[in-house]
Amino acid sequence: MRRRRATVRTPSAVEPSQEMAALLKSVSAAHPGADLRPIERAYTVAACAHHGQLRKSGDPYITHPIAVATIVAELGMNPETVCAALLHDTVEDTSYSPAQLREEFGEEIAALVDGASTVDELERVAAVIRLNPACAPLSQSRETEILVLKLADRLHNMRTMRYLPTSVQKLKSRHTLRVHAPVADLLGMDTIRLELEELASAILYANLPSDKSRTIFERILAASVVVLPSAKRARCLEEWAGELSALPTRRARARFAVQMLRAIPHLAVELRWTAAHNSPRPVGALVDRIAGVLGIGGVFLTASTHWEMAAWVAGVVIFGVLALLAAILFARSEDPANRLRRLIRAWRNPGSTVRSSRRWRNRSGPP
Amino acid sequence: MDMPAYRMTLQTKLVLEEFLTEPSRKRYCLEVCDPVGLPSGTVYLILARFEGAGWLDSALEDPAVAEAAGRRRRRYYWLTPNGVEKARAALDHAYRPRRRPMPGWAPAQPDIGGAPA
Numbered sequence: 001m002r003r004r005r006a007t008v009r010t011p012s013a014v015e016p017s018q019e020m021a022a023l024l025k026s027v028s029a030a031h032p033g034a035d036l037r038p039i040e041r042a043y044t045v046a047a048c049a050h051h052g053q054l055r056k057s058g059d060p061y062i063t064h065p066i067a068v069a070t071i072v073a074e075l076g077m078n079p080e081t082v083c084a085a086l087l088h089d090t091v092e093d094t095s096y097s098p099a100q101l102r103e104e105f106g107e108e109i110a111a112l113v114d115g116a117s118t119v120d121e122l123e124r125v126a127a128v129i130r131l132n133p134a135c136a137p138l139s140q141s142r143e144t145e146i147l148v149l150k151l152a153d154r155l156h157n158m159r160t161m162r163y164l165p166t167s168v169q170k171l172k173s174r175h176t177l178r179v180h181a182p183v184a185d186l187l188g189m190d191t192i193r194l195e196l197e198e199l200a201s202a203i204l205y206a207n208l209p210s211d212k213s214r215t216i217f218e219r220i221l222a223a224s225v226v227v228l229p230s231a232k233r234a235r236c237l238e239e240w241a242g243e244l245s246a247l248p249t250r251r252a253r254a255r256f257a258v259q260m261l262r263a264i265p266h267l268a269v270e271l272r273w274t275a276a277h278n279s280p281r282p283v284g285a286l287v288d289r290i291a292g293v294l295g296i297g298g299v300f301l302t303a304s305t306h307w308e309m310a311a312w313v314a315g316v317v318i319f320g321v322l323a324l325l326a327a328i329l330f331a332r333s334e335d336p337a338n339r340l341r342r343l344i345r346a347w348r349n350p351g352s353t354v355r356s357s358r359r360w361r362n363r364s365g366p367p
Numbered sequence: 368m369d370m371p372a373y374r375m376t377l378q379t380k381l382v383l384e385e386f387l388t389e390p391s392r393k394r395y396c397l398e399v400c401d402p403v404g405l406p407s408g409t410v411y412l413i414l415a416r417f418e419g420a421g422w423l424d425s426a427l428e429d430p431a432v433a434e435a436a437g438r439r440r441r442r443y444y445w446l447t448p449n450g451v452e453k454a455r456a457a458l459d460h461a462y463r464p465r466r467r468p469m470p471g472w473a474p475a476q477p478d479i480g481g482a483p484a
Contacts, residue, residue, distance in 0.1 A: 174430050243396055247397075271415060
């Protein structure tokens, strides 16, 4: 340990970078008041252990742990996981031993680093998801932290994949789509899943016959899915891109795009309706009961609470009726308007109105 | 009410029938469109509706298969066990005669009960 500390003082290896400052900033943004010293220490140890190693891109190796830790920190994970992210490759790729790690950073971080170095866990979760998509096999928070670490690791590797040979890129991309993307989906990390899928698809489908019309139709559909519920947009686009890419001719693709464009408004209503009916609605059940008691009036109440579109329609109808009533009442003569004005004045300051009207009467009227 | 009530339109019936011809087979959207002769938008709408109701389940295909075929991944749909039962029941109900034939004009049908008048 003493020797490690001695090498830690090597100036070039431990010069904290801008990336490190950004990392510390995002940790303290997510966890105000958190102790940042272990993270700084983890950085120093990792920078020292990876000293002299280079990424395939030619960058110093330490840029990778920092990038992974930044992804983890931006996801709002705890400082221990950020430390583990900085140290995740030390035991595997350098002479830094597990015993040293345990001694310097404690059991928890050592367990996270150990979990992140083994492949089995992610594969196991992905296999469970593949067999039974509805299940959620994550019981312990440490399991989740390890999975997040692995996903962040893969995400940064995918971002910097272009420096590897094409065959390795394809292999890793396939693995990402099979294993990492479903796990990210399970953890509810949509942005990570989308980026992983986009990066992997870009590599796997790079040599598809390049056809301008496909991307044009994809763009048109991408612009029009804004009316769909936000949770469903990416899924729909992905599915339609799959169908578009399989269609042989430009004409078939155009027909598909037009048909989907025509269906999108209906689809928006349908998906919102489904979401409203499938979500747990304790308030909705109460509204149902009240509506049942109200009879015919209850139909409007039920419709407006159950169905977003119906609420809008009801709102527009009510507003229209009010506007019509106001027009009928006030357009024919000035009397109702004057009466309303007097009423409002009386309501705002009741005493003064009475006094002023008396004064007015005394001044101008006959005694 | 344990499930939303759907209007069994002609399109809906066609799509459900297509799925029921081979309930265990997985199909993608355009694979359903061709035999039933409906536009993809309509079929997609019906698939989304029944997936929301739990009659259908879906998943993206294996990336290796898509890559070998030189295209992006498709989403495949299939009937859930519960969906098979409900689809059969819904089609039975939809095809039940609405009016009783006039006596003497057609052979009397056995009363299967609950037929709306």
